[in-house]
Amino acid sequence: MQIVLGITGGVAAYKAAELARQLTNQGHRVRCILTEAGARFITPLALSSLTGEPCLGANPDMGEWRANPSVEHIELARWADLVVVAPATANSIGKTANGLAPDLLSTVLLATRAPVLWAPAMNTGMWEHPAVQANLARLRSFGHGVVEPGEGVLACGEEGAGKLADVGAILEAIQMYGTPNLAVLQGRQILVTAGPTREDLDPVRTLSNRSTGAMGLALARAFRDVGARVHLVLGGDLPAPWGVETMRVRSAQDMLAACEARWADCDGLVAAAAVADQRPEHLAAEKVKKTDGPESLVLVRTPDVLATLASKRRPDQWAMGFAAESEKHLDHAKAKLKSKGLDAILVNDIQSGRAFGTQANTLIPITPQGVLPALGPLPKERLAQAVVQWWAHRLDVSDRAQQPGF
Ligand SMILES: Cc1cc2nc3c(=O)[nH]c(=O)nc-3n(C[C@H](O)[C@H](O)[C@H](O)COP(=O)(O)O)c2cc1C
Incomplete structure (x- = not known):
């Protein structure tokens, strides 16, 4: 498959490198898009080295607003067989659920006709917030898939739901979108x-x-x-x-x-x-006879x-x-x-x-x-x-x- 992997601004962004590596090893072509916040947690160099494809994003070097004869976000939206956002912040979920497209990743997410899969990761309070859950329900109603986060000790020190699903679970979820053999x-x-x-x-x-x-x-x-x-x-x-x-x-x-x-x-x-x-x-x-008392x-x-x-x-x-x-x-x-x-x-x-x-x-x-x-x-x-x-x-x-x- 041709997969656009969106990486947003959470601590779990480092796990996206392993995801990109394993997907590439499995024979998929993976193009990463980093949000501006995502690029504070992981470098485009790591991602492009692991995938052998350019990593795109907000940084001018990554070409988000680079003069380009082909309109980049539309080209990527068409190229993708699947768009995966892992880790997905509350912010990125909220943007797409509400039709907002202020950067490359959110624009690709609105423009694409490919299936979309979210792997959320955030603090438990954020995860349980009714606004986040309502946004996820909205994404599901668009037909988007969600890989539920697990529970555990989070980067913020709290313990509870919101931990990025294991890379293995995200890989399994991605398999669901390929052409089955x-x-x-x-x-x-x-x-x-x-x-x-x-x-x-x-x-x-x-x-x-x-x-x-x-x-x-x-x-x-x-x-x-x-x-x-x-x-x-x-x-x-x-x-x-x-x-x-x-x-x-x-x-x-x-x-x-x-x-x-x-x-x-x-x-x-x-x-x-x-x-x-x-x-x-x-x-x-034989058939049990009814009695008058409690039975x-x-x-x-x-x-x-x-x-x-x-x-x-x-x-x-x-x-x-x-x-x-x-x-x-x-x-x-x-x-x-x-x-x-x-x-x-x-x-x-x-x-x-x-x-x-x-x-x-x-x-x-x-x-x-x-x-x-x-x-x-x-x-x-x-x-x-x-x-x-x-x-x-x-x-x-x-x-x-x-x-x-x-
Ligand atoms: C150290 C640090 C860790 C963060 N971790 C998360 C996180 O795991 N999940 C989340 O939804 N937001 C997290 N945030 C907040 C997001 O980075 C922030 O909402 C940002 O605007 C997200 O932008 P993006 O969705 O475009 O990547 C974190 C912020 C900081 C400073």
Whole structure:
């Protein structure tokens, strides 16, 4: 890709040098633009030496207002396949969110038709300020991506949110914008779980959840469409897709048994099923009669399908989970990613009313590197394709990273 990398005036600007170096090593062409404040933290010489391309910016030597037969900001805006701002100050976010263009970087940001990705970094107070959050929401509404900052000790000495995301997470987010090499998924065996599980109380009653399985089925189809061999373990009532080997299951225990039978033969796991966490302690052989007094139901835990499979995987197998949370969704999902040892988790914010039984949905991917820009809102079929494309990129990059000389 041809990437314009905007570097604005924060202490984390020094990390942009590593980002520029790694992008260049990965075969991208990178042209840096420094803001005037950015140039106080890092030199254009460092950036142009690492990228082999001129570094542009506010300093007259860097040519912002240099007499030029081609109009520089428009040329750059057209040249870019992607514009990344890392680190992005509150000031730079505010300018673009409000259509202001007082310097080269902000002008390119308004002029470009390429996708734009922001990696904010700032003091926690600034990050949590409603004005900054409103500006970010505005950028997201333009279709711009945001790599969420992490938490930690900041340069100002405070501890909290606002630390520039790891370079690895920014690189992963950038990969999401390239043309995917879908061939990496061809012939791969992928175990997909989808739908709700059902835990019976008696011959007529059951405990379940509101998942339909539509997202998991869309994922099964999307992996099938790029040539993967999909083994689908399906709960619920939706029809199985063609071209996919499907095993129908009812309870969490059935789902685990079906998955364990296939897991050793698979390259990866996409665990999209909404597995019931509890089941009634006793399954009554006959329909339980109603009584007049208060009634209670004793529940016990079901097996954790995802954690069990993830714990049994070989180093060459990958595991992707899903999290549907109604509050603190990113924190809960990060904890789930870590405790279950997953390669990625895709977070559904069910409080926003999108997820179960709806057509359009948004998923936020989290990997051990960090929180990546949201996929969507998109109809579930398109969203599933976006997940597959993102994952193909990730597999491709990690395959290439293992080759000598990468
Ligand atoms: C030492 C120092 C560190 C700064 N760090 C940050 C930062 O991390 N994030 C931020 O938003 N602003 C930071 N600022 C403030 C910005 O540099 C200031 O808002 C500037 O106008 C940003 O200009 P730019 O967005 O054009 O680069 C810092 C300022 C100083 C003096």
